[in-house]
Amino acid sequence: MDLLKSSRAHSEFERFAAANADGLIRTAYLMVGDRGDAEDIVQECMLRLARKWPRVRKMEHPGAYARRVMVSLVLDGRHQRARRTLELATTAPELAAVISDQSAESLDARADLIWALRELSPRHRAVLVLRYFSDLPEAEVAAILGCSVGTVKSSASRALTRLRATLEEPETEPDAAPNQHTTRRTAR
Secondary structure (H helix, E strand, C coil): CCCCCCHHHHHHHHHHHHHHHHHHHHHHHHHHCCHHHHHHHHHHHHHHHHHCHHHHCCCCCHHHHHHHHHHHHHHHCHHHHHHHHHHHHHCCCCHHHHCCCCCHHHHHHHHHHHHHHHHCCHHHHHHHHHHHHCCCCHHHHHHHHCCCHHHHHHHHHHHHHHHHHHHHCCCCCCCCCCCCCCCCCCCC
16 A cells, blocks of 8 residues: 655655654653554554645644654553553663663663653653653643643643652662551542
8 A cells, every 4th residue: 555646755754754753762662661662653653644644744843743643642552552561660671772881870760760750640751751851842742732831831740749759769668667658648
């Protein structure tokens, strides 16, 4: 099935895909925590863009549209990957295989961050990744997620608070008494 009829449209799409795929994969990876899933999401994103390429190529910012499609796929498709989340939480992150020249401490910090991001809800993870990793303005994040700027601000604040708390939690508490616990209530 040839989605792009003309050779000009085909070559334009190939250039677009080559220029944007790596950034989309990095962003998707931070949102889903698995490189294979990230690649699958970006492949589906590119397929959807190819189907609508005559319209997409006329847009002022087709890359922003691609990012929006990718984020929608991440948020809408999380049920398909939910069963693997538990498996991923217990396996070592792929970062060590990809990044060989960084110190062990740096790798540990990155692995901790990826793990902590996985602990956030998909929407909070999307807000943080788009706002701080992709360095998008709040208005653009709001447009991608289909919400108000105020929602982006409050979601980012809540997500950062949760991320900090997750990163600051001790791994084990051997001295804690078995009957001592606190009840934490959170507003949702």
